[in-house]
Amino acid sequence: xxxxxxxxxxxxxxxxxxxxxxxxxxxxxxxxxxxxxxxxxxxxxxxxxxxxxxxxxxxxxxxxxxxxxxxxxxxxxxxxxxxxxxxxxxxxxxxxxxxxxxxxxxxxxxxxxxxxxxxxxxxxxxxxxxxxxxxxxxxxxxxxxxxxxxxxxxxxxxxxxxxxxxxxxxxxxxxxxxxxxxxxxxxxxxxxxxxxxxxxxxxxxxxxxxxxxxxxxxxxxxxxxxxxxxxxxxxxxxxxxxxxxxxxxxxxxxxxxxxxxxxxxxxxxxxxxxxxxxxxxxxxxxxxxxxxxxxxxxxxxxxxxxxxxxxxxxxxxxxxxxxxxxxxxxxxxxxxxxxxxxxxxxxxxxxxxxxxxxxxxxxxxxxxxxxx
Amino acid sequence: xxxxxxxxxxxxxxxxxxxxxxxxxxxxxxxxxxxxxxxxxxxxxxxxxxxxxxxxxxxxxxxxxxxxxxxxxxxxxxxxxxxxxxxxxxxxxxxxxxxxxxxxxxxxxxxxxxxxxxxxxxxxxxxxxxxxxxxxxxxxxxxxxxxxxxxxxxxxxxxxxxxxxxxxxxxxxxxxxxxxxxxxxxxxxxxxxxxxxxxxxxxxxxxxxxxxxxxxxxxxxxxxxxxxxxxxxxxxxxxxxxxxxxxxxxxxxxxxxxxxxxxxxxxxxxxxxxxxxxxxxxxxxxxxxxxxxxxxxxxxxxxxxxxxxxxxxxxxxxxxxxxxxxxxxxxxxxxxxxxxxxxxxxxxxxxxxxxxxxxxxxxxxxxxxxxx
Numbered sequence: 077x078x079x080x081x082x083x084x085x086x087x088x089x090x091x092x093x094x095x096x097x098x099x100x101x102x103x104x105x106x107x108x109x110x111x112x113x114x115x116x117x118x119x120x121x122x123x124x125x126x127x128x129x130x131x132x133x134x135x136x137x138x139x140x141x142x143x144x145x146x147x148x149x150x151x152x153x154x155x156x157x158x159x160x161x162x163x164x165x166x167x168x169x170x171x172x173x174x175x176x177x178x179x180x181x182x183x184x185x186x187x188x189x190x191x192x193x194x195x196x197x198x199x200x201x202x203x204x205x206x207x208x209x210x211x212x213x214x215x216x217x218x219x220x221x222x223x224x225x226x227x228x229x230x231x232x233x234x235x236x237x238x239x240x241x242x243x244x245x246x247x248x249x250x251x252x253x254x255x256x257x258x259x260x261x262x263x264x265x266x267x268x269x270x271x272x273x274x275x276x277x278x279x280x281x282x283x284x285x286x287x288x289x290x291x292x293x294x295x296x297x298x299x300x301x302x303x304x305x306x307x308x309x310x311x312x313x314x315x316x317x318x319x320x321x322x323x324x325x326x327x328x329x330x331x332x333x334x335x336x337x338x339x340x341x342x343x344x345x346x347x348x349x350x351x352x353x354x355x356x357x358x359x360x361x362x363x364x365x366x367x368x369x370x371x372x373x374x375x376x377x378x379x380x381x382x383x384x385x386x387x388x389x390x391x392x393x394x395x396x397x398x399x400x401x402x403x404x405x406x407x408x409x410x411x412x413x414x415x416x417x418x419x420x421x422x423x424x425x426x427x428x429x430x431x432x433x434x435x436x437x438x439x440x441x442x443x444x445x446x447x448x
Numbered sequence: 449x450x451x452x453x454x455x456x457x458x459x460x461x462x463x464x465x466x467x468x469x470x471x472x473x474x475x476x477x478x479x480x481x482x483x484x485x486x487x488x489x490x491x492x493x494x495x496x497x498x499x500x501x502x503x504x505x506x507x508x509x510x511x512x513x514x515x516x517x518x519x520x521x522x523x524x525x526x527x528x529x530x531x532x533x534x535x536x537x538x539x540x541x542x543x544x545x546x547x548x549x550x551x552x553x554x555x556x557x558x559x560x561x562x563x564x565x566x567x568x569x570x571x572x573x574x575x576x577x578x579x580x581x582x583x584x585x586x587x588x589x590x591x592x593x594x595x596x597x598x599x600x601x602x603x604x605x606x607x608x609x610x611x612x613x614x615x616x617x618x619x620x621x622x623x624x625x626x627x628x629x630x631x632x633x634x635x636x637x638x639x640x641x642x643x644x645x646x647x648x649x650x651x652x653x654x655x656x657x658x659x660x661x662x663x664x665x666x667x668x669x670x671x672x673x674x675x676x677x678x679x680x681x682x683x684x685x686x687x688x689x690x691x692x693x694x695x696x697x698x699x700x701x702x703x704x705x706x707x708x709x710x711x712x713x714x715x716x717x718x719x720x721x722x723x724x725x726x727x728x729x730x731x732x733x734x735x736x737x738x739x740x741x742x743x744x745x746x747x748x749x750x751x752x753x754x755x756x757x758x759x760x761x762x763x764x765x766x767x768x769x770x771x772x773x774x775x776x777x778x779x780x781x782x783x784x785x786x787x788x789x790x791x792x793x794x795x796x797x798x799x800x801x802x803x804x805x806x807x808x809x810x811x812x813x814x815x816x817x818x819x820x
Contacts, residue, residue, distance in 0.1 A: 117769075117770075117773045117775060118766070118769065118770075119770060119775050119777040121775065121776055121777070122776040122777070122780075123777075124777065124780070124781075125761075126757075146769070146772065146773065147744070147765070147769045147772075151744070151745055151765065154745065154747070155747065155763065155765065155766070161763075161765075161766055161769075162766065163761040163762060163766075372519070372523070373523055373526065375526070375527065385498075389497075389535040390535055391527065391533075393519070393523065393527065393533075394490070394527070394533055394534065394535075397489075397490065397518070397519045397533075398489075398490075398491060400518065400519075401489045401518065403489055403491050403493065404493055404494040404776060404779050404780070405491040405493070405494070405495075405496065407776050408494075408496070408776070408780070409496075
């Protein structure tokens with residue numbers, strides 16, 4: 077219900093659409109561009125809140141679908157919301173559950189009223205309307221709530237895309253109307269599939285309703301990098317400059333660089349945490365698959381240019397040993413490193429925008445990569 | 449080859465055999481009685497060295513058998529031993545591998561020369577003599593090495609027990625002879641099964657050879673608590689008062705209280721770490737099975753009398769949620785708590801011995817238990 081933007085613009089790049097700003101929430105200020113680690117089930121997998129604070133994560137993401145199913149939003153409400161439940165006192169963004177419900181495929185049915193689906197845990201029948209999605213997120217007490225949206229398969233026809241996008245817009249209005257005056261922010265989600273004109277009309281309709289921020293949904297669903305870039309460029313110019321722009325579920329380090337370049341302020345992705353658990357590590361010179369025999373007696377750190385605890389204290393040989401031995405410490409140390417890499421990349425980009433040298437930074441970023 | 453004892457006796461209980469002392473190693477001093485967390489594969493499962501330091505663990509245990517097989521002691525030697533490899537600068541005790549090889553059952557053959565066995569990882573044929581066990585532990589660079597011993601099944605005949613115990617003694621002499629002047633301590637292991645006279649003769653033979661400390665092996669193998677206590681009492685009086693006494697692989701919190709009461713200085717056991725991963729938690733009023741539905745919306749800490757990070761920051765309901773969701777953070781937070789419980793129990797007993805009130809402490813310990 078806020079009419080003022082939670083966003084403050086600090087400066088712009090003279091070279092591209094990138095901008096350096098700040099989003100104010102109930103739990104503090106978030107320096108943007110920002111990457112948000114994903115904490116699906118009220119924990120960012122394999123790390124503690126203290127680890128996240130030490131790596132300067134200012135906001136994390138929770139998944140409404142998962143928390144709705146287990147342990148339930150009413151239980152979490154009794155603990156003072158997600159913040160109290162999981163012992164995290166910085167900002168939290170919750171998604172609406174739309175994407176996860178869509179991922180259930182045959183287990184979900186979308187109607188005008190909302191989404192009927194079956195729990196992936198026990199098959200029980202559940203229903204989530206746009207109003208429910210807001211109510212659940214108010215119970216979770218997140219700082220930034222997302223409107224319930226419908227997701228579009230890729231590829232999709234123009235007809236499918238129009239119908240789905242218009243439903244998302246109608247649901248967005250219902251979400252805005254359902255919202256109580258809790259101080260939580262509510263973001264709308266731009267859909268429109270891979271059609272630039274539909275992206276524009278989706279953005280304009282949402283801006284007409286008026287939200288505290290705008291997300292670009294439906295990307296990183298299997299389309300080419302070129303198409304992802306085109307859709308970003310087809311969306312951002314139609315969003316109001318005074319509000320934060322969030323690209324959902326994206327992406328690789330290069331995707332973040334390209335998103336920032338085009339004016340995106342916020343990102344989230346499971347890639348750093350999930351890849352860490354699979355032994356794939358991001359470094360300044362590219363990705364490392366730690367189980368590779370070449371690291372068996374490698375005494376060096378994962379990344380010589382990294383200052384994270386994993387790189388300061390452990391060798392590639394030790395990290396390989398932990399991974400091969402399926403030790404829990406492997407997941408922990410790898411996750412610390414990958415999240416540090418992502419957060420540090422964003423911090424570097426924030427500095428590059430401040431000093432207006434993002435083009436040089438971007439060239440250097442690609443120049444360092446050896447194997448991607 | 450030290451002839452002086454690494455042990456300093458600070459004070460004794462006037463009520464029982466308990467004693468308060470200190471063991472000096474290459475990496476510092478260890479206050480006794482002490483509990484040693486088990487770090488089988490060069491990591492104490494689910495926690496970092498920093499976590500262990502924060503909970504004041506002064507010594508941890510590594511398993512020679514596991515490290516010999518993967519990643520290999522020669523690799524670890526190149527990293528400055530286990531300390532450098534795993535980033536731990538306090539003391540480490542390594543077992544000899546005897547117990548693990550014995551646990552392989554049909555995959556192992558014991559001869560006068562040593563133990564022939566097959567790797568549990570790839571079935572490859574391996575051999576470990578007493579001299580090899582010392583050589584491997586010297587490569588690992590542990591502060592306290594253990595002699596290779598043979599383990600006795602339970603139950604066993606007197607004849608079996610005599611033969612096995614005498615072989616352990618001959619191997620102990622070979623270990624002592626094989627040892628180089630590295631400053632590492634070497635402990636002998638008393639066997640003798642469930643026969644008091646054999647316990648005594650085993651102890652006396654080892655004392656004749658002369659070690660830096662003495663371990664009580666072959667307990668917690670299925671025998672009754674009464675028998676375990678009898679064997680402890682049949683062994684400790686025959687060990688020299690000036691040297692540390694270590695009870696291997698024991699045990700429950702009550703086992704630690706009873707061991708300390710009878711003069712044991714050092715303990716190790718996988719129970720706090722393994723049970724943590726299975727959701728079984730030790731508290732001042734007994735054990736908690738965290739998956740139990742009664743904790744679903746329990747806002748209280750695991751243990752109101754505990755000052756560990758898990759109890760300070762998280763509710764039973766949250767810990768139950770993490771366990772039910774199979775989140776890695778569950779293993780981490782549970783392990784932090786259980787190890788803190790064990791280490792704190794030992795710290796409490798050290799204080800009780802210093803103030804000569806161990807009998808009162810022991811009564812209070814049993815009086816608090818609700819469900820064991």
